[in-house]
Amino acid sequence: MRRNTCVIAGGGPAGAMLALLLARAGVEVTLLEKHDDFLRDFRGDTIHPSTLQILDELGLAEDFHRLPHRKTYEMEIQTDDATVPVANLRGLKGKYQYIAFVPQWEFLDLLTTAAKRYPNFRLIMEAEVHGVIREDDAVRGVRYRDTSGEHELRATLTVAADGRHSDVRRAAGLVPVEHSAPMDVVWFRLPREASDPRTTFLRVSNGHMMVSINRETYWQLAYLIPKGGFEALRSRGIEGVREPVAKILPFLEDRVGRLRGFEDVSVLSVALNRLRRWHRPGLLVIGDAAHAMSPVFGVGINLAVQDAVAAANLLAGPLAAGTPIPESLLARVQRRRTPPTVITQFAQRLVQNRLIRPALTEHPRPVRLPRDVSRLPLIGRLARRFIGLGVLPEHISSPVESHQV
Template structure:
């Protein structure tokens, strides 16, 4: 019997598997998809996420995979710059964009150099195994069964493990719907990589250069009354009409490089309980995050560190299942305050954006008074970002 089965080879599952096998814990990692190239994978590593990778001892892997630092954040309203803030904004490292598929491959390659690690890809988990009302393993779609001392659900916001064990997900009242685009990037975007948020009227989008060479990423925030035909719309002209002249010209000149958009309907919520006897949820499976200020991957890494701190000593002692199950509640108790506060901060930030989108008077005043209001607004924004960038609690690997 393996000690740990981890369901889901995203950032949460892969990093936890690596930490455990490096410490002599037997792990089977199971991933339903045949490769890591999903429609969308978050790329943004905040200082808290970069520090977590350093704690895990894997930050050197970033040197060998595509990554790109952000240079600044800029907010443009009605074609006028409201303010710009340069990275790293008081941190020791700037926000860094990384190719998540290649990062996951590198982490798995590192795990595979250790004994006691098995990676199964392309076969989904069909169900959970039970013994005396405790989760005791998993059944794969091909009928194979894997018994385990503990099953970790790291299978994302639509977690099958969460559904099978019956743990509740309390969703925020409305999902966040986004259209995600890529288009060609000329060299100047890479040389000065600014994350721009552009608001014109009640329409808003963000644009930045991703980790992938020569590609701009653009997120169109959909409103509740959105009626644009995403497949037929002249997106180059739509973006141009909302942009300052230099960017409008760029959209028109590169219209043929704009890829067909992908619609993302982002579920945001929180599990009041992350665990049941024999099973633990981590990352988006326990607390699917809003895309505001790219918190998901960063908080997932911090979940992993805390879980390893609690689990490794018990698994080395080959302690009983009761002690393991008690540790699961301690993991949640340690992580819960940061997760709850982070979601509150994300919601507050989103409300600021909604106010600007819905209130024409506020937008008009900001545009007219931008020279006078720039400094206080910038100071207020910076204050709100600190905890979402640096983390709300201290997290250190102790095993």
């Protein structure tokens, strides 16, 4: 049995960022990731200005911008009749006025590579956490299995950052409150040609919605379907996907045949939920494990990163000093991050109910939008700040104690 100051379950954006921040503060930290790499397609990868600023504060901005990426300065909706600008990030306060689209595995490799420079950081891949160690009504570490067998890892603090289906959260008896989502998402990709549109956009047509992300050499496409509707779509055969693509994105009509079957698509069951309580004695829950976000606004990664920064700001010093971590300190992390979570989910539910649900009903209503949301005096400024920076952007104040190797 090994001992650690902090063990983090889950190598996603929240877990990787927290591990890096704790390692640079001198905390003995182990990050457990159940897969053998970070290479999984169709994961959230919109890096917003709030996260770009965090990378800048860490001295990682230049390394990040060397990764293959595409900048988007505006967000827009294309209807059957018009193109409607929703938010223009130019003029946003701060150094970064764009969203960077970067494959999530590149982002996670960047964070974990930076963390590996600290001798007190350890990353274990193919380590699946399946239980927690309890002692005197407190969580004191985890049980996990890897390629060499079963293990126990004791820790002063255990952090559950293992996603929306968190095994650690379940083992601790924490159950999120579910909020309805009217859609699921079918992800796939098609080749991109030089004559195609250059922007990333949301295409809305009566009965159909599709997000089109420009990946330079291909389009990453997200086709929104009614909640629980994937089996009905599958029963129609792959033409059930090809036809709406060709109809609402006619520039792709000559390429939809590249979708050979449902082996070329991936389905995401959209969830929107959050925990009432993010902590137990010795345990903190952050990121998607604490609050599963809708894909609306593409803010999931950024909220997870903000959770990690807030947690490190409050916990890194006491953990590095070896002082006890009272549950009241863990509760402070939740109090800090609950308002932005609640407000963001409220905005997502508003869009789901006012735009997405009507568009995906059996008898869809015409979508009516202002000509240019981004230029409306108050709403335009709010949309720019909300999408770019979020409700409560965090800044790094955790200490730097450990020396790189």
